[in-house]
Amino acid sequence: MSASRDDGLKQVFTLHRGRLLLTVLLLWTTMLAGTALLGLSGGFLTAAALAGAAGLGSGFNFFSPSAGIRGLTMARIASRYFEKLVGHDVTLRIARDLRVWFFRRALPLAPAKLAGVRTGELLARLLSDINEVDGLLVRAIGPLIALGGVSLAAVGSALLIYPPAALLLAVLALVIGLGVPWFTVRGAGAHERDRALHRAQLRTQAFEGLEGAADLTALHARDHWQQRVNVAAKQLRSRDRRRRWRLVAGNALHGLCASVGLVAMIWLALRAFERGAVDAAYAAALVFLTVALIELWAGIGLAWQSWLSGRVAAGRLESIVDQDSGVEDAAAPVTLPAGTAVLELRDVSFRWPGQGRALLQNVNLRVAPGERIALRGDSGSGKTTLSALMLRLWDPEAGSVRYGDVDIRMVAQAEWHMKIAWLPQNAPVFAGTVADNLRLGDVAASDERLWQVLADVRLQAWAEGIGGLNAWVGENGATMSAGQARRLALARALLRDAPVLLLDEPTEGLDVDTAQALLQDMVAALGERSLVMITHDELPEGIVDCSYRVTNGGCFDRVFENLEATQ
Template sequence: MKPDDTKRTGLERDDMRSVFVRHGGWLLLTTVLLFTTMLAGVGLLGLSGGFLTGAALAGALGAGATFNFFSPSAGIRGLTMMRIVSRYLEKLVGHDATLRIARDLRVWFFRRALPLAPARLGSSRTGELLARLISDISDVDGAVVRAVGPLLALVGIASVAVFAAALIHWPAALLLVVLALLVGLGVPVLAVRRGDANEALRARHRAALRTMAYEGLEGIADLTALHARDAWTLQVDAAAAQLAGADRRRRRRLISGNMLHSLLSGLGLLGMLWLALSAFEAGKVEAPMAAGLVFLTVALLEVAAGSSLAWQALQSARVAAGRLQQIVDQAPAVSDPAHPVAVPTPPAVLSFEKVVFAWPGETRRLLDGVDLQLAPGERIAIRGDSGCGKTTLSALMLRLWDPEQGTIRYGGTDLRALLQDDWHRQIAWLPQGAPVFAGSIADNLRLGGPNASDEAMWSVLEQVRLQEWARQQGGLLAWVGENGGTMSAGQARRLALARALLRNAPLMVLDEPTEGLDVDTAHALLIDLAAALGNRSLLMITHGELPEGVVQREYRLHRGQLLQLG
């Protein structure tokens, strides 16, 4: 987290709990409305039972019997209307709060996770991150509405029911306390025992299935070319079977809990019926009140039937929250200084001084005492075998990682003294796997220059030899599919290069800029690139041969050492 993240909202912490606190008023209102709906339902059933019993007895006793018809009927109408209104408002407010929390949780997750990219998140599979972003947040965002709210409302309803029963006949209140503890707490605890471990296993199976499905769709062309689609389909089927098994075990636990709930409910209802009849025979309770106790018990047991689902939703939310925290709680590879300094201006010399670096957990040094200088307007190329550390060199230049030893300076200032955002504004980067996003040509270009004019975008398209293609597609507003699905590999690469050129930055870092292009097109593009750079500095990582005049110096990275060629 950056130093000013907490300043953004005063003293508010930038954690998951703060998202729920921000919507605490709506969540409290949802819980109150849920309680009101349950209370109206329980009261309606109890009052209706007493009313029907009183009416039946009055009819059986004949003309001499007295019966208060108007008060109970008015109460029934009032509770019915209250239940309808509160249930509508509960759904309206609850869904609104859930959607707001879902939105803010995703924003929070992105805000906390983006500083970890690509260094820390590079070790996580894309499908796994997608599962956490979709499934886990879906489990967390409704935790209050699906779990905490119903459980709190159930406690409130049980308390009101026990109090009402105590006013009528105190032994009945004791029986309701026992029933509430058994069916509201005991049964759910038994139904969800070892629930955290089971939910964690289910979440892993779900993430594995989503990951395999996502990667299979992403790599369908390669799977088809290698005749591996059937084998991959079998792996996906196996992952789906594991998830289905976890879901079956989950349902079996819930069904077992429901069966136990039904058994205890039946015994409890028989017990209340015996107590009510005994109290009526002893003259301690009038018949309508005795019937009200029985129907009150029925209503309370019906409300408590959803407690197992609420506990299960709570466990799922806890596991999902832990998985989200596992991602965002990682320490970033680099951090901003407490007292940053301004980036030197005008454009200055970038220098590597005795830089040493090895990836975490590895002993082999990819860079072992590297010295390099890149002056303003200078263009250099770095060659080397795959895995020798060329991309690592550019990652250190971008300050995605800090060197273990040595220093990288810009204008004599250590990069560790600069804010990351300030430093990144000085660089236009074209990584080896630069994506093309689903959107228009203009949408993709404006990622490099948000305020770029149409003229500027047409200019860079011309520089990368895509102008004619863009006109044929319908202009800057033409749609390009996800991952450049409507383009060839070479066209997608050139569009990404145009995006980098459009960024007004003094330093440009290109990682294999001509990948996917034929030799003639690549050479023509590099010559045009050299002319388009102007006074900008260039660090190019490449395997291919470069035309004369594209760069001024070439180096080879070998066994951690940077050797100048020529």
């Protein structure tokens, strides 16, 4: 699957259309066999009871119905087994591909377009919403299609036996199959969206509470946050209760319609038998056929509810991934010059979407090959925005970012990202081995290269002490100190071997000695690469060649006019 806009959610299901059709066919076969089994058994038992012992011994057709019952029983068992086998297999495949689809479509939006979405909200989309969508086959689409097919087959069979009975079954199918579900789910779309929103809010509150447990404890705010989680849980519980009552009302209406329909069919079958229109066996078969259909139709309301929930969840997923990305590749991308080159910002201006004033205006900056510079400034002055423009997470409103005198808007994003390595402020250490974390920088790196980059950042002895490249580092680097985690992230960035290294607050949260040792090791490992470092900290001598301060002329209500160089 490509990451284009044509790569929609329906495409995920289309990839598995063969298995989906087979699952629906098996489900239909199971339902049809069960319905036919009950109808045939009812008719056979009635005929046997009326024939009595004497009839069973003289001319009564015992073997054909018995063979039919055995055949339908085996068919139902086999189809049920394979329906579960194939259905769960395709559901798991769809669940896998939905997550891949979501990540593939969402990752190009990060961090620019996803910056305003809370992590807990994204987690809710990944867990709850995808779970609702990947179960559409088992809970909604398959049962509804199969029920429709079985209902048509049952009405057709009744038409061959007694046309008025077929008319009654058709009316019951419309009332119970369409009318009752419509009553159950009418106006429920808004309720489902509200329920999904509150479910996401509860997940967000719980996730953020766990993630920030240390800070909440330090601020004596755990009870307050727990109260917020409790409120969110109660709000979701009230929505779930409303949903259950709606389903209960639908079940009650279904039971009422089913009872009236069954009584009507019994009356109709008895009248037909009395008038000689059908014999007793067929009259009983019609009644038992109605019983079987009513039992199957009992799941229609829940299937429609699952369909509605799945549609709401699909809409929530698409609302994330269908956003326009902050940048687009040129129709005919040009090639960047080989090797190192000058990175330059020319008269760059930028304002965030929806903001009235420009955050950056007429900014000029030049980074020569192998040059190391630092960008300083107050929080909110535009330093991180400059890094976003250099990474081409956003394009400038005016001016250009150029590499080797080529506007990077004319270059394929993948090619540009091979030229620049980024170490963000909170670079994560992923749950996995040392090698897993490092090879995010270069998947083809050899073990020798990994050991070399670990030595460059002085982590070789640490890695050897914990068991080597295959040692587990834990979630978020739980087994590492803050300095070790930052060094591992730096090693990952250095492993990319890109000519430009962009660092965002690389020493944030580290003590002075650890920070200075990290910077010294980083400079030694840079070689001929260029360095752009965003920092608030004072740097030891020799770390950078030049330092720039992003200013606003000392007046908060004016735009940032320039970059003042300080040697």
